[in-house]
Amino acid sequence: MVSDTMEEPMTQEWPGWPAQDARRYRDKGYWEGRTLGGRLRDWAALYAERTAVVDGDRRWTYAELDRHVDALVAGLLRLGLERGDRVVVQLPNVAEFVHVWFALLRIGAIPVHALPGHRRAEIVHLVEASEAVAYIVPDRYQRFDYRALAADIRADGDCACLAHVIVAGEAGPYTSLTDLVVPDAPAHEDPAIEAGDLAILLLSGGTTGAPKLIPRTHDDYAYNARAGAEACALDADSVYLAILPIAFNFTLACPGVLGTLLVGGTVVLAPSPSPVTAFTLIARERVTITAINPPLVPHWFDEYAASAPDLSSLRILQVGSARLADDVARRVEPTLGVRLQQVFGMAEGLLNYTRLDDPRALITTTQGRPSSPDDEIRVVDESGAPVPDGQPGELLTRGPYTLRGYYRAPEHNAVAFTADGFYRTGDLVRRLPSGHLIVVGRVKDQINRGGEKIVATEVEGHLLAHPDISAAALVGLADEQWGERPVAFLVYRDADTSLTVRALAAFLGERGLAAYKAPQEVIAVRAMPLTPVGKIDKKALVASTTRR
Numbered sequence: 190m191v192s193d194t195m196e197e198p199m200t201q202e203w204p205g206w207p208a209q210d211a212r213r214y215r216d217k218g219y220w221e222g223r224t225l226g227g228r229l230r231d232w233a234a235l236y237a238e239r240t241a242v243v244d245g246d247r248r249w250t251y252a253e254l255d256r257h258v259d260a261l262v263a264g265l266l267r268l269g270l271e272r273g274d275r276v277v278v279q280l281p282n283v284a285e286f287v288h289v290w291f292a293l294l295r296i297g298a299i300p301v302h303a304l305p306g307h308r309r310a311e312i313v314h315l316v317e318a319s320e321a322v323a324y325i326v327p328d329r330y331q332r333f334d335y336r337a338l339a340a341d342i343r344a345d346g347d348c349a350c351l352a353h354v355i356v357a358g359e360a361g362p363y364t365s366l367t368d369l370v371v372p373d374a375p376a377h378e379d380p381a382i383e384a385g386d387l388a389i390l391l392l393s394g395g396t397t398g399a400p401k402l403i404p405r406t407h408d409d410y411a412y413n414a415r416a417g418a419e420a421c422a423l424d425a426d427s428v429y430l431a432i433l434p435i436a437f438n439f440t441l442a443c444p445g446v447l448g449t450l451l452v453g454g455t456v457v458l459a460p461s462p463s464p465v466t467a468f469t470l471i472a473r474e475r476v477t478i479t480a481i482n483p484p485l486v487p488h489w490f491d492e493y494a495a496s497a498p499d500l501s502s503l504r505i506l507q508v509g510s511a512r513l514a515d516d517v518a519r520r521v522e523p524t525l526g527v528r529l530q531q532v533f534g535m536a537e538g539l540l541n542y543t544r545l546d547d548p549r550a551l552i553t554t555t556q557g558r559p560s561s562p563d564d565e566i567r568v569v570d571e572s573g574a575p576v577p578d579g580q581p582g583e584l585l586t587r588g589p590y591t592l593r594g595y596y597r598a599p600e601h602n603a604v605a606f607t608a609d610g611f612y613r614t615g616d617l618v619r620r621l622p623s624g625h626l627i628v629v630g631r632v633k634d635q636i637n638r639g640g641e642k643i644v645a646t647e648v649e650g651h652l653l654a655h656p657d658i659s660a661a662a663l664v665g666l667a668d669e670q671w672g673e674r675p676v677a678f679l680v681y682r683d684a685d686t687s688l689t690v691r692a693l694a695a696f697l698g699e700r701g702l703a704a705y706k707a708p709q710e711v712i713a714v715r716a717m718p719l720t721p722v723g724k725i726d727k728k729a730l731v732a733s734t735t736r737r
């Protein structure tokens with residue numbers, strides 16, 4: 190059932206789609222009116238005994254997954270979680286992520302996605318920006334103890350809204366996820382949850398200040414995954430290997446985990462991103478599709494040459510989240526014997542895929558075309574006027590799975606969207622007559638380190654807290670391995686000071702910042718070059734490095 194309220198801008202907290210667009214998206218069948226928790230129920234009936242999820246030696250059929258999620262729902266309800274509660278989830282690629290995610294959705298609680306690499310600064314921000322009541326973590330992952338992080342985020346009186354910490358594994362003083370499982374719990378339905386409701390909050394790569402939260406509804410997120418599944422021709426025989434973090438939109442829903450489950454396929458979770466692990470799982474589970482970021486590609490080439498793995502089941506290697514160099518793209522198919530698919534997407538919505546039957550030249554030199562016929566694309570110059578095909582301009586977009594505004598961010602929304610609802614991506618692209626996009630640069634103040642997004646102003650804010658630093662600018666410089674690496678230009682208070690990369694990493698680490706955001710190089714300058722309006726001239730800083 191579709192209620193009238195769904196057609197209104199949804200709540201004060203985030204602007205939804207205008208009524209006439211919402212109606213069109215439903216009429217065209219993009220929004221199917223089924224919640225994600227309800228879909229798991231449908232899949233359990235349709236695909237019952239097929240394998241849904243594989244995590245190491247543990248396997249769940251669709252029917253088992255559905256029952257296990259209900260068992261967890263019962264425990265989460267007993268704990269006091271309610272519809273509308275926000276819950277920060279920071280789990281790595283383990284089956285518990287899938288269990289927790291669907292259990293929260295069935296209750297109508299909102300998973301807020303954190304990445305495994307996030308630390309105190311990011312988690313405090315996520316908890317406070319969403320006013321989360323619970324935080325769900327593993328005990329340890331990659332030699333880091335998340336229980337200590339859970340203690341740390343509350344140490345300074347921060348995160349007062351947080352009532353529960355739930356741990357997958359050894360819980361210590363916290364609530365154990367295993368203890369929340371209520372065997373043989375009844376199937377849980379909550380008719381009050383509608384497909385047009387907020388389902389999850391994703392973290393934006395960001396442009397300025399603290400990263401924003403991205404509202405995604407059940408309807409739009411399911412379509413996000415379904416359109417991807419179509420672009421990849423997924424079916425019940427598809428086996429998707431999750432290598433990048435499962436909380437990342439690319440891995441979860443492009444088409445990823447969700448797109449695979451939609452068609453009755455099997456999801457295999459990789460415990461680490463190493464090519465050795467990936468190759469072992471591909472051969473063992475007969476994986477048909479997986480997704481990686483550009484820095485992993487040369488590692489795949491090297492490991493392939495070294496170990497001659499059996500990749501015969503693999504049909505599609507998706508590469509995205511940062512620009513894949515054309516010459517590397519051209520080497521994928523001849524080297525690995527697998528079809529390349531470039532993916533250019535964003536947590537905000539719009540996804541572009543090269544199609545499986547595209548000419549090779551388009552697959553190796555473009556980042557794909559929009560997944561939905563109703564993705565609207567504008568490429569504009571600085572004044573907002575459209576540029577002709579082939580010319581670079583900023584990409585603006587609007588469509589059935591692209592947000593119309595961030596969560597609780599009216600001021601930012603006023604600048605991040607046009608008056609008619611187009612999202613300003615901050616990406617510079619060239620559009621070809623075929624509709625394929627080539628990413629040529631960026632107008633947002635962000636560094637893309639091989640797919641990991643770093644908001645310059647966020648890191649600069651922390652650098653300026655250092656007693657020896659009087660001015661700081663973080664810029665991305667071209668890097669062989671990462672595509673771009675974050676470089677800090679610093680003006681010291683005392684000209685004799687010199688801070689090393691290690692010292693800065695330690696300083697930023699103490700301030701609770703994720704390690705991947707730390708500068709990989711430090712360049713001291715006497716004064717910052719300024720633009721005519723008095724802002725730090727980052728282009729001049731980049732140019733100065735080529736003159737060195």
Ligand code: OOB
Pocket residue numbers: 393394438439443508509510511512513531532533534535536537540556614616628631637640642
């Ligand atoms: C993906 O999502 P986010 O939200 O982490 O980052 C989005 C930004 C884009 O605006 C663009 O600047 C960059 O990442 N990007 C690419 C790219 N894919 C993403 N830049 C160049 N080439 C590409 N292929 O990164 C994301 C989400 C879903 C699917 C794939 C990637």
